[in-house]
Amino acid sequence: MRTRTQVGIVGAGPSGLLLSHLLHLQGVASVIVENRSRDYVEHRVRAGVLEQAAVDLLKEAGVGERMVREGLVHNGIELRFGGRGHRIDFPSLTGGRAITVYGQQEVVKDLIAARLAAGGEIVFEAADVGVHGIDTDTPLIRYRKDGSEHEVSCAIVAGCDGFHGVCRQAIPDHAQHVFERTYPFAWLGILAQAAPSHEELIYAYHDRGFALFSMRSPEITRLYLQVAPDEDIADWPDERIWQELHTRLETDDGWRLNEGPVLEKGITPMRSFVCEKMQHGRLFLAGDAAHIVPPTGAKGMNLAVADIHVLTRALTAFFKSGRGDLLATYDATCLKRVWRAEHFSWWMTSMLHRFPDDDGFQQRLQRSQLDYTVGSRAAAASLAENYVGLPFA
Ligand code: FAD
Numbered sequence: 001m002r003t004r005t006q007v008g009i010v011g012a013g014p015s016g017l018l019l020s021h022l023l024h025l026q027g028v029a030s031v032i033v034e035n036r037s038r039d040y041v042e043h044r045v046r047a048g049v050l051e052q053a054a055v056d057l058l059k060e061a062g063v064g065e066r067m068v069r070e071g072l073v074h075n076g077i078e079l080r081f082g083g084r085g086h087r088i089d090f091p092s093l094t095g096g097r098a099i100t101v102y103g104q105q106e107v108v109k110d111l112i113a114a115r116l117a118a119g120g121e122i123v124f125e126a127a128d129v130g131v132h133g134i135d136t137d138t139p140l141i142r143y144r145k146d147g148s149e150h151e152v153s154c155a156i157v158a159g160c161d162g163f164h165g166v167c168r169q170a171i172p173d174h175a176q177h178v179f180e181r182t183y184p185f186a187w188l189g190i191l192a193q194a195a196p197s198h199e200e201l202i203y204a205y206h207d208r209g210f211a212l213f214s215m216r217s218p219e220i221t222r223l224y225l226q227v228a229p230d231e232d233i234a235d236w237p238d239e240r241i242w243q244e245l246h247t248r249l250e251t252d253d254g255w256r257l258n259e260g261p262v263l264e265k266g267i268t269p270m271r272s273f274v275c276e277k278m279q280h281g282r283l284f285l286a287g288d289a290a291h292i293v294p295p296t297g298a299k300g301m302n303l304a305v306a307d308i309h310v311l312t313r314a315l316t317a318f319f320k321s322g323r324g325d326l327l328a329t330y331d332a333t334c335l336k337r338v339w340r341a342e343h344f345s346w347w348m349t350s351m352l353h354r355f356p357d358d359d360g361f362q363q364r365l366q367r368s369q370l371d372y373t374v375g376s377r378a379a380a381a382s383l384a385e386n387y388v389g390l391p392f393a
């Protein structure tokens with residue numbers, strides 16, 4: 001069975017869904033092919049922080065209504081070390097910018113609802129997805145569903161299928177220019193049915209390792225612990241997780257963490273990764289398919305939104321005016337922001353985590369950097385400006 005469209009999109013994460021929605025607003029047709037079920041992608045717990053520019057884009061695109069109602073606007077974060085907290089105030093350091101805490105799976109739900117309401121086509125549970133003919137003007141996405149073979153024939157393929165997807169592999173190895181760092185630790189994350197015991201996010205630096213306090217709603221707390229990269233979640237019963245969180249997060253002046261039933265838990269590896277070739281022939285990569293950041297800077301989903309903003313403009317110019325110039329410069333435009341986010345995420349990660357082979361040198365540098373960051377307006381402003389994110393290109 002063959003479907004024809006203008007843009008064939010692989011992956012229904014934030015990147016693929018947002019691209020399909022924004023193209024629709026510009027009158028460009030697309031079909032999304034996703035290998036998981038709708039229920040699975042709507043309940044996959046991942047990122048939670050939206051930069052100001054991402055919030056503004058979602059609002060302008062008409063998919064921000066629930067985010068405005070239920071999202072939590074935060075005007076700062078806390079860096080916690082040496083037994084006390086130090087607040088970084090965003091608006092006063094960035095000319096009035098802030099972040100919004102709103103779960104990635106909520107963004108995904110809102111975008112799926114908008115696509116389906118507008119008659120958009122999303123194929124869920126597609127098996128053996130592959131992209132073909134990206135060196136020709138008529139590339140294809142092939143997949144199997146319900147026992148039959150399907151083809152989406154299009155003019156452009158958008159590879160929005162995340163880090164483990166198939167699209168990046170379609171770029172010949174010699175053409176990919178990949179940079180990668182893995183870190184000697186991972187994050188154990190939990191979602192708990194507990195009222196947040198603090199209004200803003202807390203990034204805690206502790207001798208026993210990093211911890212992060214975040215939230216999803218006035219009833220749900222999201223928490224993370226630095227653990228070993230090969231840690232087995234089976235070794236972390238809830239009591240052990242809570243005990244470690246209390247130790248790393250609590251302060252000398254009596255701040256205490258609220259506990260509640262653990263709704264979800266998992267371990268995420270930490271990696272920096274950039275494929276500098278984000279386009280090849282008629283294939284364009286966006287989001288995690290092209291780059292990964294460690295989550296410490298809260299940049300993953302925001303970078304995906306920024307790529308899609310650039311790609312939508314380029315594709316609109318291509319389909320409406322026959323202009324290829326913005327497509328030709330797509331990856332160069334995206335990579336400027338990508339490398340800024342890579343640096344910021346690496347810097348936050350390096351400042352806040354315990355490194356296993358450290359003889360004390362790194363710890364002293366970290367304490368010096370933390371003291372400087374909270375003590376100098378210039379240093380605090382640099383963190384704040386990167387955290388709330390620069391305006392889109
Ligand atoms: P994805 O969200 O990965 O979406 C890709 C989609 O493609 C998925 O729906 C996938 O099922 C689908 N797909 C994959 N392969 C195929 C295939 N062969 N065929 C068809 N479809 C396919 N960022 C933060 O800022 N903070 C966090 O706390 C955080 N936690 C994370 C935890 C985990 C476990 C992971 C993996 C990422 C996390 N991130 C976090 C990063 C953030 O979630 C991503 O940057 C964001 O999801 C990128 O969106 P995307 O649409 O590009 O990719």
Ligand code: PHB
Binds near residue numbers: 215295
């Ligand atoms: C989250 O709420 O999941 C979250 C917040 C900030 C981060 C990473 C994850 O840096």
